[in-house]
Amino acid sequence: xxxxxxxxxxxxxxxxxxxxxxxxxxxxxxxxxxxxxxxxxxxxxxxxxxxxxxxxxxxxxxxxxxxxxxxxxxxxxxxxxxxxxxxxxxxxxxxxxxxxxxxxxxxxxxxxxxxxxxxxxxxxxxxxxxxxxxxxxxxxxxxxxxxxxxxxxxxxxxxxxxxxx
Amino acid sequence: xxxxxxxxxxxxxxxxxxxxxxxxxxxxxxxxxxxxxxxxxxxxxxxxxxxxxxxxxxxxxxxxxxxxxxxxxxxxxxxxxxxxxxxxxxxxxxxxxxxxxxxxxxxxxxxxxxxxxxxxxxxxxxxxxxxxxxxxxxxxxxxxxxxxxxxxxxxxxxxxxxxxx
Amino acid sequence: xxxxxxxxxxxxxxxxxxxxxxxxxxxxxxxxxxxxxxxxxxxxxxxxxxxxxxxxxxxxxxxxxxxxxxxxxxxxxxxxxxxxxxxxxxxxxxxxxxxxxxxxxxxxxxxxxxxxxxxxxxxxxxxxxxxxxxxxxxxxxxxxxxxxxxxxxxxxxxxxxxxxx
Amino acid sequence: xxxxxxxxxxxxxxxxxxxxxxxxxxxxxxxxxxxxxxxxxxxxxxxxxxxxxxxxxxxxxxxxxxxxxxxxxxxxxxxxxxxxxxxxxxxxxxxxxxxxxxxxxxxxxxxxxxxxxxxxxxxxxxxxxxxxxxxxxxxxxxxxxxxxxxxxxxxxxxxxxxxxx
Numbered sequence: 001x002x003x004x005x006x007x008x009x010x011x012x013x014x015x016x017x018x019x020x021x022x023x024x025x026x027x028x029x030x031x032x033x034x035x036x037x038x039x040x041x042x043x044x045x046x047x048x049x050x051x052x053x054x055x056x057x058x059x060x061x062x063x064x065x066x067x068x069x070x071x072x073x074x075x076x077x078x079x080x081x082x083x084x085x086x087x088x089x090x091x092x093x094x095x096x097x098x099x100x101x102x103x104x105x106x107x108x109x110x111x112x113x114x115x116x117x118x119x120x121x122x123x124x125x126x127x128x129x130x131x132x133x134x135x136x137x138x139x140x141x142x143x144x145x146x147x148x149x150x151x152x153x154x155x156x157x158x159x160x161x162x163x164x165x
Numbered sequence: 166x167x168x169x170x171x172x173x174x175x176x177x178x179x180x181x182x183x184x185x186x187x188x189x190x191x192x193x194x195x196x197x198x199x200x201x202x203x204x205x206x207x208x209x210x211x212x213x214x215x216x217x218x219x220x221x222x223x224x225x226x227x228x229x230x231x232x233x234x235x236x237x238x239x240x241x242x243x244x245x246x247x248x249x250x251x252x253x254x255x256x257x258x259x260x261x262x263x264x265x266x267x268x269x270x271x272x273x274x275x276x277x278x279x280x281x282x283x284x285x286x287x288x289x290x291x292x293x294x295x296x297x298x299x300x301x302x303x304x305x306x307x308x309x310x311x312x313x314x315x316x317x318x319x320x321x322x323x324x325x326x327x328x329x330x
Numbered sequence: 331x332x333x334x335x336x337x338x339x340x341x342x343x344x345x346x347x348x349x350x351x352x353x354x355x356x357x358x359x360x361x362x363x364x365x366x367x368x369x370x371x372x373x374x375x376x377x378x379x380x381x382x383x384x385x386x387x388x389x390x391x392x393x394x395x396x397x398x399x400x401x402x403x404x405x406x407x408x409x410x411x412x413x414x415x416x417x418x419x420x421x422x423x424x425x426x427x428x429x430x431x432x433x434x435x436x437x438x439x440x441x442x443x444x445x446x447x448x449x450x451x452x453x454x455x456x457x458x459x460x461x462x463x464x465x466x467x468x469x470x471x472x473x474x475x476x477x478x479x480x481x482x483x484x485x486x487x488x489x490x491x492x493x494x495x
Numbered sequence: 496x497x498x499x500x501x502x503x504x505x506x507x508x509x510x511x512x513x514x515x516x517x518x519x520x521x522x523x524x525x526x527x528x529x530x531x532x533x534x535x536x537x538x539x540x541x542x543x544x545x546x547x548x549x550x551x552x553x554x555x556x557x558x559x560x561x562x563x564x565x566x567x568x569x570x571x572x573x574x575x576x577x578x579x580x581x582x583x584x585x586x587x588x589x590x591x592x593x594x595x596x597x598x599x600x601x602x603x604x605x606x607x608x609x610x611x612x613x614x615x616x617x618x619x620x621x622x623x624x625x626x627x628x629x630x631x632x633x634x635x636x637x638x639x640x641x642x643x644x645x646x647x648x649x650x651x652x653x654x655x656x657x658x659x660x
Contacts, residue, residue, distance in 0.1 A: 006495065062262055062492055063444070066262075086174040114437070121620075227608075261495065262492055264445065266444075279429035280432075284455070289452070330425070336590045392592055412572065414511065414564070414568055415511070420501075425501045425503060
């Protein structure tokens with residue numbers, strides 16, 4: 001239902017997401033470094049600092065913030081065993097046939113067009129930088145968060161490609 | 166990460182979803198009745214019973230079950246105030262600019278092609294039958310579940326259209 | 331292949347699309363009128379003129395222009411019998427199980443998030459205003475163009491919803 | 496418009512697509528070989544021959560055939576200079592910001608769930624086997640066809656992952 005009276009809490013949403021990422025030692029610069037490696041050949045004039053500004057910019061987009069909050073909540077709730085079975089064990093196993101993590105991430109990437117989608121698919125398979133570290137951290141549920149980082153990378157790649165072409 | 170050793174719990178997932186729907190007085194026949202109203206003009210040979218069989222069939226599809234389990238968990242956790250702020254109040258308000266409910270539902274609908282997607286969009290706006298009842302139930306969080314039902318309707322519409330053309 | 335040396339012809343693309351729409355007697359104001367009918371209850375402060383400005387704005391977005399040029403070319407080529415069989419007769423029949431027209435349109439709508447996607451699905455089924463007229467024009471192939479108009483409507487609806495919430 | 500009276504030409508569509516691929520020296524086994532390299536670690540029991548059977552199976556799916564026919568027609572029409580400007584030069588340049596080729600391919604991949612989408616994104620960036628050869632063939636427009644092959648690879652990867660998990 002579209003509630004026209006609801007005032008979206010933009011600042012609270014941004015603060016929640018950035019704080020949760022920092023708690024996991026994920027900094028915007030880490031995300032920017034992945035985009036740099038992916039896109040440097042196409043936009044040689046962009047530095048890691050430039051990409052970091054773009055990371056912060058896409059992190060203010062509401063559709064991205066919404067999916068990010070859901071992703072972070074689901075990982076935290078799985079960590080606390082607050083999801084119902086059998087979802088709990090599927091999320092904890094980060095099962096290859098689960099796919100809701102990728103669905104949320106693709107939804108974000110699609111906001112930035114097809115360059116977003118293909119870059120997301122690529123980083124989901126190659127898991128560069130901080131994404132790969134998250135994917136292999138023991139005893140911590142990062143099923144949704146690694147895909148979220150991949151989606152942010154893809155969003156920035158898509159955004160910058162259109163800006164510069 | 167694709168874990169080739171993980172055995173997906175198909176039966177547990179189906180049982181969880183169907184039981185949670187029954188707890189909300191949502192029966193496969195109610196979903197079938199919406200599909201019948203939508204698609205009867207295109208497939209006059211299909212009865213509500215035929216569509217009910219198709220509803221049960223799509224409810225065995227893993228990608229649908231995964232999104233359904235996430236949708237149901239999120240509504241239940243919001244009901245119990247177990248989501249973090251500001252996500253909790255956004256989900257409780259069923260804010261029009263939230264959109265993660267529609268992203269999950271579109272992900273399901275897309276498994277059944279473009280007929281799935283357009284039918285989902287249509288029922289999301291018109292809220293026929295049980296979907297409209299869920300959307301207006303007071304004191305109960307049905308933010309994700311109404312879109313889930315819409316996605317199941319769309320899935321069956323898309324599946325049957327290809328079967329019969 | 332990403333060709334960083336290619337300079338995208340933004341102006342030519344916009345001029346091509348707007349001219350082809352005018353040749354079919356489709357004016358930005360007609361598209362704005364459909365958005366007004368759909369979204370007036372949520373954004374009562376927006377006039378048809380305001381929506382017309384937004385229509386012109388989304389018509390400058392590259393991903394939209396690219397899909398629009400493909401859609402228009404395919405309808406024109408079908409009209410001139412320049413598509414190969416059996417694609418030619420499928421496009422001419424505007425077959426319900428074709429779906430590529432809806433895939434292109436959904437790709438556009440997704441750039442504007444889930445509000446875009448659901449609004450596209452809705453107008454694809456209800457065919458308001460100029461969309462319904464295109465869909466029933468005899469002896470003219472409008473298989474892709476009616477979905478393109480639906481996608482533009484959806485894009486503006488999604489864009490304005492986020493702007494105002 | 497959904498035309499319930501239209502009989503979809505399944506056989507003609509399959510024959511058209513397979514013949515056009517053969518004309519470009521693309522054989523189902525070449526596509527199967529790419530899937531084998533991508534998925535062998537997850538499904539060691541599948542041989543290239545097994546994947547070839549799956550390639551032929553997905554090539555009978557209508558939504559895939561529809562997008563495939565559009566993709567092939569667009570490349571052929573570009574080759575014959577029958578697309579309008581500026582679309583013609585954008586397609587011939589295979590411009591990175593075009594994206595309609597990827598939109599069609601993603602539409603196919605999404606029929607096979609999120610594993611389909613991520614695998615498509617990956618092969619779109621890495622261009623293994625026949626895909627890379629197509630992407631660099633001089634004097635031949637393969638803008639849409641290389642993405643089509645990537646989408647078929649992704650479809651089979653997604654299909655087999657669910658079959659075996």
